[in-house]
Amino acid sequence: MYMFISPWLVGFLVFALYPILSSLYYSFTDYDIIHPPRFIGLANYTEMFHNELFWKSVTVTLRYTLVSVPIQLLLGLGFALLLHQTIPLRGFFRTAMYFPSMVSGVAMSLLWYWIFNPQIGLFNYMLSWFGIHGPAWLMNPDTALYALIIMSLWTAGSGMILFLAGLQGVPASLIEAANLDGAGRFRIFLNITLPMISPVLLFQLIMGLIDSFQVFTQAFVMTQGGPNYSTWFYVYNLYTSAFKEYRAGYSSALAWVLLIVVMIFTAIIMKLSNRYVHYEGGGRR
């Protein structure tokens, strides 16, 4: 057995455990990557709490997460429910919904950079059909973050695929039985489907949160954190501190705060899941 898992064991030690521990050490030092780190105790952490840009990045990231993750989950589940029925053109719809998810990353950022262009972009043109005069989305501090949230909803199809897989795992016999008992669509959804797919929901919630805490590409390509720091995402802040300002010590402290927050969120959700999430076999884990 150890022969088989040895690649992972080595990888874990070299690419995970060692970096985590040294990151912890760096976070207590003044370090510019070139000169050896100098121990300065908790100074990085105390600075963080007085640093305006740190708080800015926390607010931006939380606002983005709280709006985009729930809407994305709901859209993904909604699409999946619609497409789980026998319906004309089902294959076409499934592919079409998933298609945007294949454009992720820089290409998507470039495309939406054009769409949000206030003069020649598609978005404001479509708004003008309804007599709405759209803002200068990415150049306006009040709207830039919302523009990125709108863009994030475009890829809800990737969640849909996982929900569809989950829905296929719901035994038809259960639904048939409920149907015979006279349960309506909504009752069946609430009492059978939803509990049965709750593991998928939980998985996507955790992954959605973790991904959303780590938004980087959009800020790097589209806005450079601006205008006026309105899209100054946490990881963009972390990247700038380390590789633009050469403050790897401070940046490591930021990394450790991120790590701890992710761990806390995961722990809370796991705890809740023991109570509310149904696993196959019915037993609680």
Add this chain to the structure above:
Amino acid sequence: MSIVRTANHRPAASAHRRRIDPVKAASFITLLITTFLMLLPLFFMVSTSLKSKKEMLKFPPTFLPESWAWSNYRDIFDTLQFGTLYKNSLIIAVLTVIGTLISSGLVAYGFARFRGRGNQFLFVLVLSTMMLPYPAIMIPQFVLFSHMNWIDTFLPLIVPAFFGSAYNIFLLRQFFSTLPEELFDAGRIDGCGELRMWWTIALPLSAPALATVAIFAFIYSWNDLLTPVLYLSSSEKFTLPVGMASLTSSRFRIPPWHLLMVASVLAMLPIVTLFALAQKQFVEGIVLTGIK
């Protein structure tokens, strides 16, 4: 009829074909509208990529190019070293896929086939690294790789893939666990060693799962921006995302939207091709390995 009814129940559905189900009619219309909205940006991506420099600045945007500027697709190779970017990204992605399949396949087999106390503990450890944010480890990794003189080479982007990645190990282990024990008993009677059983029994039966993992690994590597931004400094080593990102950050007075869209279309091409080729296996793989 229930909204959650599965695909296997076509007979029941066709029995009532004459009656139009209002819920289904409403779903169909909702799907038409949302699909239109989802596909519209993609349509404009392709259409704008074929417009002339003058036409791309027109407002309102034209739906179809007035004159089809196919030359854009040639121009981008001159203005951007696009060929080099493409080649670099392909090399890195293909090697990453190979590394991921070999290493994650081995490790997943180890976790699926052997049950023991240490095994359980280590698997939990694997799962927990799934939650580990890359930014949390990127600085020490950067320091490590710079000590090894790997900066401005492809090595930091490729080598880690050969040590297994949590998500793929998890997917493959789920799949391997579903293979019936009798198969391996038969192999054992024939005198197969574990490594041979892995190669001749487990892997061939796992095509859908392996295809899924390969596609995930390819897409991840192909789209990654942060890692290549950190490690690659000379422009002839840039990957596609880095080269494309430099198009906006170099701050043109008027961004060349038509060329940006050409780049986006070309960047999307391998992923769409891959998906089209492996769609059946991919969907099957996701269903079978089921995120449970």
